[in-house]
Each structure stands twice: as structure tokens, then as C-alpha cells.
Amino acid sequence: MLGSPDHRQRSMPPMKEQDHYIGVDRGALLLAQNNYSIDLSLGDFDSITDDEKKIIEKVSNKIISFEPEKDDTDAELSLVYATEIFEAKQIILYGWSGGRLDHLLSIIMIVLQPRFEGIIAKLSFVNQTNTVSFYLPGSYTLYKEQDKKYCSFIGLTALSNLTLDNSFKYTLDKESFEYPIALISNEFVMEKGTASFDKGLIAFIQSKD
Template sequence: MDQVINILVGGPISEWPDQLTNGEISGDWIAVDKGAIRLLKMGITPKIAVGDFDSTVDSEMQIVKSKIDHIEVFPPEKDFTDTQIGVMTAMKYFPKHQIDIYGATGGRIDHLLANLFLSLEPRFEKVVDKLRIIDQQNTIRFYQPGEYEIIKEADKKYLAFVSLTAVDGLTLPDEKYTLQDFNSSYPISWASNEFSQPTNHFSFKKGIVAVVQSKD
């Protein structure tokens, strides 16, 4: 399994998976903005803290500066979202790692959409297949054209295939609800599918597809 670098951005704590709330996630961390003080309060010292820290009060910032050696401060008026900054930092310092992103859902819908659309940006093309967004109910992975095997997460019942762009040849050969060589010129969410066995497969020839495993 690939090494993992975890990123914590500033979404609501209520959306965190239990493993994060309980401090059970292994691997190093990049903290973005208020993610830094949140990790420190859990006894986790991130390798790097980045952001404009506009949501971190002065007393918290003093703690961040005293505990974290590597801090990169960006101006409040910037061309990147917090999550983009986190992923760019991971690409720079952990180029071979899988990138797991927490705190990227819940709260403002514009932030959620920006985080999903990150997978479409040319600057992130090299890491699309390394990205995961994880929250209390969902794990989202992003795929470029190819043939894939996917493994069911034990606590997740539902499976969705979301074409974020036009797609060609989307095929779901062994899911509960199959699909054969489907083409679409616009995004579609094939929601509420399910695994038919612990390992399933899918393929497509063009586009970007997000695969979501979910639980109620």
C-alpha cells in the first residue's frame, strides 16, 4: 500500500470520520489554517502548516508557531482555496504519497464544490488517482480513464459512480446495477448502486469519474 499524507482543512468537526475524532489515523499530516490548532489540540503535531490563518485567532497562532517548525503563510487575498494549497503542499513535499483529505465536506456548499472540482484542474492531473476525500459518511476517490478494481469498505453499503465531466464507455460489469459502454456529454451521478461482492470492477475511456462509497 502507498504511503499516505493526510491533510486537514477547516470543515466542520461534525463531519469528521470516527477514526479522526478518536485520533486513530496513521501517517503524517499537513494542516491547513484552523486545521493546525485542531490537530495540536488532539495531540497531533503536523509536519507542515499552511494557509492564510485568517480563521485562527492570535492566541491559537502563538501555539501553532511554538509547536510546528514548518509553517507557510499565504496572503488572505490569494488565487487558491485552502484545499488547493494543501494538495499543492503535498505534491511538493510528499510527491509519491496517497493524499487523504479530511474536513473538506459540510458547511458551505461552494467549498464542497471547489474541493470536488479540484480533480478537474490540469495542475492536479498527476495526483488525481492519489486523492481521497473522507468524512463521516463517505469516501470519495477520483479516476482517470482506465480499467479498475475497487474494494468494498466494510462499513459502507452504497456505491456511486459520478461522472464529473463528459465520459465515454463507462462500464459497470459486476456491480448490483450494471452499465455497459455508456457515453454522456454532461455529468451524471449513478447513485445508490452497491457492491455485488467484496471486489468489483469498472472502466471508462474518457473523462473524470468520482467513485463514492457511502453509508446512511
């Protein structure tokens, strides 16, 4: 799934025959211009010219257009339709970090909406310098991305009994936080590590400068 990224953070999905590609608004044009076969293009297309829309139409199996004035963001609608049309095992959103802070926050806060609770474990965001994945309570083996130096645990809610083993530079042993908290700039000291917690929602970010 490709949104409309800032050109400095543009990251394109790998081309795989078994994957489905969804272009969201101007992200559909980027997919078309890079020779992707698009399964679904959607958005209000308010930043697209008529000629650009024709380019999208030529390579899209399905197009869904919305009015610019609507209750849901394009990203929210893309997740709704992605889950309705495709039985996805994984949903990766590229191009999620544009220039507007309000757009960025709306993307991150999608996972706090009850209607998307069922896809939290499937959802991740990718750009040039960050990978974001989301975790509900449980115990997880996390693998280091070789091109990323830092890893951060962002508590989007209160957290209970967060434990990070000695595979991380900074460890925790059943620490609880009664408020959302950003535990940033940790690092893997091994190729993989274990994190567990009993309550809350975590955004796990691997990043590089």
C-alpha cells in the same frame, strides 16, 4: 491533510509514524489539539486567534501563512505545497465538507484543474460518512468499505464506454454519456467489483446515511 470540517462530519486521520500530516487553516489547530506532530501548517489563519496560533506553532515543523485575499483557495495551496515538499504516494484530505456549498464545490472541482492532473490517482477525500476517490480512464478493481452501504459513480466529464460488472447491484455495459452525470446509490453485491471506462473522469464515492 486536515481541513476545517463541520463538526458533524469531523473525521481525524489515523496516526501512523510513516505518514506526513498537513494542517490547513483551522485544521492545523484540530491536529495540534489532538496531539499530532504536524509536518506542515498552512493557510491564511483568519479564523485562528493569536493564542491558538501559538498552539499550532509549538507542534508544527513548518508554517506557511498566506494573505486572506489570494487567487488560490487554502485547499489548492495545500495540494501545491504537499506535492512540492513531500513525495506522497497517497494524499488524503480530511475535513473537506464544511457548511458552505461553494467551498464544497471548489474542493470537488480541484481535480478538473490541469495543474492537478498528475495527482488525481493519489487523491481522496474522507469524512464521517463518505470516501471519495478519483479515476482516469482504465480498468479498476474497487473494494467495498465495510461500513459503507452505497457507492456512486459521478462522471465529472463526459464518459465513454463505462462498464460495471455484476459485482454491483446495477450494472452497465459500455454505456457512454455526452455530459457530466451522477450515477448514485449503487451497491456492491460482492466484496469487490470491476469498473472500466475509456474516456472521462470519475469521482467514486462510498457512503452511508
